[in-house]
Amino acid sequence: MPDLAVLVAKPDAEASIESLRAEGVYDDDRRVRERDDDRVELPVLAAPAETDVLATVEQTDPDYRSRGLDDLLRERGWSEAERERAPSSWAVVGDVLLADFTDCPRPGEVADALLTLHREADTVLDRGPVSGEFRTPTVTVLAGSGDTETVHVEHGTKYALDLSRVMFSPGNQHERARMGDLAVEGERVLDMFAGIGYFALPMARAGADVTAVEKNPDAFRYLAENAQLNEVSDSMNLVLGDCRDVETTADRVVMGYYDALDPDADYLATALDALAPGGTLHAHATVHETDLPDAPRERVEAAARNADRAVESVAVRRVKSHAEGVWHVVADVRLA
Known part of the structure; x- marks a missing residue:
């Protein structure tokens, strides 16, 4: 299905966005784009039936917004209180994503959302404490393939490792x-x-x-x-x-x-x-x-x-x- 946008006059942009949202066809995943000196393109999921627009057009190179974890969880029905308990930071090591899910409700859902955000990762681990003389990590697989062995590259240096062991x-x-x-x-x-x-x-x-x-x-x-x-x-x-x-x-x-x-x-x-x-x-x-x-x-x-x-x-x-x-x-x- 092609990416659609509607053309509206620049002075009408804000009112048109509000109307398109009320109609349920506004696409928040894409950015508003200037068409010319007088008109803008508003991204839509389908041609509007109720909002007055100049024209409906196809976008060949849509400008997608960079969505964050909070956006994805909100779209998936998470309340503000629940989203506040989701991890606020994480790291991708090779193709493994590490985060602390200690206080997180439904960690599996968050892990799936993180895989959506980070296409380069194929496993999500809950990072627990390290212990013992060898500082052995404690990890739990929450989503993805479950492969904890990876190769991480920094400034040209390659680090092969197993994040469940070292x-x-x-x-x-x-x-x-x-x-x-x-x-x-x-x-x-x-x-x-x-x-x-x-x-x-x-x-x-x-x-x-x-x-x-x-x-x-x-x-x-x-x-x-x-x-x-x-x-x-x-x-x-x-x-x-x-x-x-x-x-x-x-x-x-x-x-x-x-x-x-x-x-x-x-x-x-x-x-x-x-x-x-x-x-x-x-x-x-x-x-x-x-x-x-x-x-x-x-x-x-x-x-x-x-x-x-x-x-x-x-x-x-x-x-x-x-x-x-x-x-x-x-x-x-x-x-x-």
Whole structure:
């Protein structure tokens, strides 16, 4: 069926839209379009029987509106109170859509609506908490094929992963790209908590020689697969195990783990022992906003004193909000 529009004089546009809506033929999915200096095209679902128009025409290149989740749910009979409990944000990782449906009524209906909005996705997951030493995610399939394995591409880096087995934080996208931008051709990098290669892969693609350590077997399997997928296997030394057991020397050390600055875990001591003079450390942490920026700086400086190392500079950057009043931050530290 062709897309129809009616021609009306510009001064009559608002009144005509109101009349067409009352008649039940106005098409809210398309935009009003100017026909010439005197007339506009109003999109309709069918030729009107009651509204006075100049002509009914076919549109060969209709201008569709970009509809949101709220629009779709309203059209499907959801009340305002119900729509307020639907997810307000979500992320598409590869062809899998992730959202938090904790307080959402009829989550399956919302998941179907999200698939309508995001044609590139074929599975919708309810993202629950992560747990355990390996930070294993909890997910529930709500709609689509149910395939949780995918390949996600960011700034040219390919990440193969299974979202039911390993973590992926869409909010860290800028930080992953930044690590690739900071990496220098031929520099030695130690990624102490490599995961599937979040930071290691962009740095290896930039020409760094990366030692990537990961103790979660599921994540390590994807780390190895991703090294091949991105054609950087020759630039990466992959280690399955505890980073505190790895002895190496690096010009840059990445600690992409929230407890990296825990003074009782010895991670900082390992990082400082591996870092060459003049090297840079990137240590991640979650910190209450009232403790910023002092707490991360003080932890790093205390560890440096214990290692008899001199700190040249510390810059604390906010990556994203982690919880109410709590920030995911990274301390960029240069040591003498």
